[in-house]
Amino acid sequence: MRRALRMRAERRQLVTAEAEVLGELRRLRARLPQLTGALAASADGLVLAHDTVDGEAETVAALTAAALGVGQRLTDSTGQGRFRELLVRGETGYVATYAAGASAVLTLLAEPRINVGRLHLEARRSSALIGELVDGALERKDLN
Amino acid sequence: MANTETSLKEAAAIEGTIGAALVDYTSGMALGTIGGGNELDLTVAAACNTDVVRAKVRAMELLGLKDEIEDILITLGGQYHLIRLIKARGANGLFLYLALDKSRANLAMARHQLKKIEADLEV
Structure with missing residues (x-):
């Protein structure tokens, strides 16, 4: 019960960061026009903010959390340190997930023609910023 | 014929080179x-x-324009940046990127040498 209350309080704090995170997602999409969707989620699969991953944001966030779990175990068990990013290429596009601070991830959908080098550059920068926003919101909660 | 590593070493040996890269532009x-x-x-x-x-x-x-790009030259205040598209067999969508220090480089020579490196490259 206490855990559930704590999680709900955390969730409320994360929502306070939503506007700023959404702003960053929009700026990221402006910098990379070949993105087809952007989403920030907590590591346990809750949507924090999303920019046109229409209707499927919850599904993508939940799947991201599952992929993140596998990714973390993979990097852990092969001695590669903590999870940083995951890139999946499908026949008609990419899905990329980047760690954002200690408790969030950034997931991006992109057209197959995207410049992957630029995608990494821009997304690494954005995920660091989103990480700071989310971790900052959680810290503020701890101080209260 | 030269592989990627050898070609990059040759590019680095061009007078005035700051750095070079072989890039997949897809x-x-x-x-x-x-x-x-x-x-x-x-x-x-x-x-x-x-x-x-x-x-x-x-x-x-x-x-x-039904033609192809041979190279692209970008001139900065202190540097030249040369982009040379690779036309070798089986090497579609690659370019060589060369950054030169303007004060030390000879542009004509660098361009000539880069052309030779490109012709010899096998990926």
Whole structure:
């Protein structure tokens, strides 16, 4: 019960960061026009903010959390340190997930023609910023 | 015939070279880099110059120019940046990127040498 209350309080704090995170997602999409969707989620699969991953944001966030779990175990068990990013290429596009601070991830959908080098550059920068926003919101909660 | 590593070493040996990279412009990722150091992050250069090449390819398409790009020269205050598209067999969508120090480099010579490296390259 206490855990559930704590999680709900955390969730409320994360929502306070939503506007700023959404702003960053929009700026990221402006910098990379070949993105087809952007989403920030907590590591346990809750949507924090999303920019046109229409209707499927919850599904993508939940799947991201599952992929993140596998990714973390993979990097852990092969001695590669903590999870940083995951890139999946499908026949008609990419899905990329980047760690954002200690408790969030950034997931991006992109057209197959995207410049992957630029995608990494821009997304690494954005995920660091989103990480700071989310971790900052959680810290503020701890101080209260 | 030379492989990626040998070709990049030859590029680094060109007078005045700051750094060089072999880049896949379908993905924007570098297949190999040499030099650069703190002065020039070659993975960033690879990603951003991919957009330069793509923009020029697109411009030619729209202009209806049925031709191909041989090289692109960008002149800065203190540097030359040379982009040479690879036309070798089986090496589609690659370019060589060379950053030169303007005060030490001989542009004509560098361009000539880069052409030779490109012709010998086998990926």
